[in-house]
Amino acid sequence: MLFLPALALICLLPLLALCAEDYYTLLGIDKSASERQIKKAYRTLSKKYHPDKNPANDTAHQKFVEIAEAYEVLIDADVRKIYDQHGHEGVKQHQQGGHRPGGGGHDPFDLFSRFFGGGGHFGGGGQGGQRRGPSMEVRIHVPLRNFYTGAAHDFKVEKQAICEKCEGSGSEDGQRDTCAKCNGQGMVIQKHMIAPGLFQQMQMQCDACAGKGSTVKHKCKVCGGSRHVRAEEAFELVVEKGMPDGARVTYEGEADESPDYVAGDLIVHLMQQEPARGGEEEGGRTDGTFFRRKGDHLFWREVLSLREAWMGDWTRNLTHLDGHIVQLSRKRGVVVQPGAVEVVDGEGMPVWRHEDGPEYGNLHVEYTVVLPDQLDQGVEKEFWGVWEKWRKKNKGGVQLDRDSGRPTPKEHGHEEL
Numbered sequence: 184m185l186f187l188p189a190l191a192l193i194c195l196l197p198l199l200a201l202c203a204e205d206y207y208t209l210l211g212i213d214k215s216a217s218e219r220q221i222k223k224a225y226r227t228l229s230k231k232y233h234p235d236k237n238p239a240n241d242t243a244h245q246k247f248v249e250i251a252e253a254y255e256v257l258i259d260a261d262v263r264k265i266y267d268q269h270g271h272e273g274v275k276q277h278q279q280g281g282h283r284p285g286g287g288g289h290d291p292f293d294l295f296s297r298f299f300g301g302g303g304h305f306g307g308g309g310q311g312g313q314r315r316g317p318s319m320e321v322r323i324h325v326p327l328r329n330f331y332t333g334a335a336h337d338f339k340v341e342k343q344a345i346c347e348k349c350e351g352s353g354s355e356d357g358q359r360d361t362c363a364k365c366n367g368q369g370m371v372i373q374k375h376m377i378a379p380g381l382f383q384q385m386q387m388q389c390d391a392c393a394g395k396g397s398t399v400k401h402k403c404k405v406c407g408g409s410r411h412v413r414a415e416e417a418f419e420l421v422v423e424k425g426m427p428d429g430a431r432v433t434y435e436g437e438a439d440e441s442p443d444y445v446a447g448d449l450i451v452h453l454m455q456q457e458p459a460r461g462g463e464e465e466g467g468r469t470d471g472t473f474f475r476r477k478g479d480h481l482f483w484r485e486v487l488s489l490r491e492a493w494m495g496d497w498t499r500n501l502t503h504l505d506g507h508i509v510q511l512s513r514k515r516g517v518v519v520q521p522g523a524v525e526v527v528d529g530e531g532m533p534v535w536r537h538e539d540g541p542e543y544g545n546l547h548v549e550y551t552v553v554l555p556d557q558l559d560q561g562v563e564k565e566f567w568g569v570w571e572k573w574r575k576k577n578k579g580g581v582q583l584d585r586d587s588g589r590p591t592p593k594e595h596g597h598e599e600l
């Protein structure tokens with residue numbers, strides 16, 4: 184009977200081809216992953232591959248279904264054990280024996296709605312009638328150098344999440360009973376007698392179930408029956424090079440969750456952190472000098488001594504936001520006026536989503552000149568001598584008023600030197 188193994192192999196081939204991907208690989212977790220990690224992986228991936236976000240993409244749709252399948256198997260400790268020992272085939276046999284993983288669903292959209300509320304879909308276009316929750320706005324402050332170099336920034340937001348323990352039912356055993364008072368309508372009719380024999384009917388929200396139409400006998404211990412909890416969720420914010428201060432980044436469907444509505448959007452306002460004066464942080468300067476940003480340009484104040492401003496022959500190595508050096512210098516005999524601004528091309532901020540034109544803005548360096556408080560006696564004497572000699576030779580020195588084109592005053596004018 185040689186043909187039997189061969190036949191078996193032929194039968195197996197299509198099975199192998201269809202063989203589903205390993206559930207752990209699918210969720211991007213390792214074999215020792217905790218329940219929490221499994222949930223987190225599901226949350227992230229199900230949103231990424233949701234058909235609403237990938238219209239007309241069959242691969243994504245398939246992946247969305249597989250992720251739900253993987254989740255339902257791995258989240259059930261018993262089924263997970265079977266999967267770990269016997270793989271997909273073992274789980275299949277277990278399910279054919281009448282067991283359902285997680286006790287529920289099997290509709291990937293149903294599972295999705297247990298995590299994110301609503302009807303298993305994202306809000307917005309095409310989901311007519313689906314109520315949408317409020318948006319949330321947060322401000323995230325990042326240092327200027329992150330705007331310059333681009334960076335990934337992790338942040339956490341505390342928000343309302345659907346209770347994972349009861350999957351948003353509010354019930355310890357998952358059981359919700361139809362409200363006896365309103366028969367599940369959520370509304371009751373009340374009759375008021377407004378005059379003898381004259382009644383007025385009014386429809387009011389049922390107070391027994393708060394309009395929900397159902398009640399819970401055994402309240403979930405985690406959420407106390409409220410169906411949601413406050414939880415911290417981590418997000419990653421990608422700061423793109425040159426993004427403007429105050430840029431808005433939207434995380435679709437990441438605001439407060441509720442079984443009653445589709446979660447709104449989480450809107451992040453990206454703000455520039457005020458530089459800390461004398462801060463210990465890396466790149467911080469202790470003299471209170473730092474880069475200031477205006478759009479695509481940067482501003483810097485550089486301090487020169489009297490000698491440097493007047494006589495020249497100096498060099499400054501400016502450490503830029505990414506650590507590269509911008510050298511400023513003057514040769515001997517080159518004067519820098521106090522308050523003079525030097526524009527260094529291409530050393531400003533990167534231009535956000537740069538396409539045409541310059542890739543970087545400019546750096547504006549403003550010079551401040553500091554005069555000495557006191558002169559050494561010897562130096563003072565020598566300078567005085569030099570000035571006196573020069574004044575006598577030039578008959579009172581250069582007249583600023585005359586040089587600037589103003590009429591020469593009768594009184595003694597200002598001298599340049």
Ligand SMILES: [Zn+2]
Pocket residue numbers: 346347348349350351352353354403404405406407408410411
């Ligand atoms: Zn609960």
Ligand SMILES: [Zn+2]
Pocket residue numbers: 362363364365366367368369370389390391392393394395396397
């Ligand atoms: Zn009721």
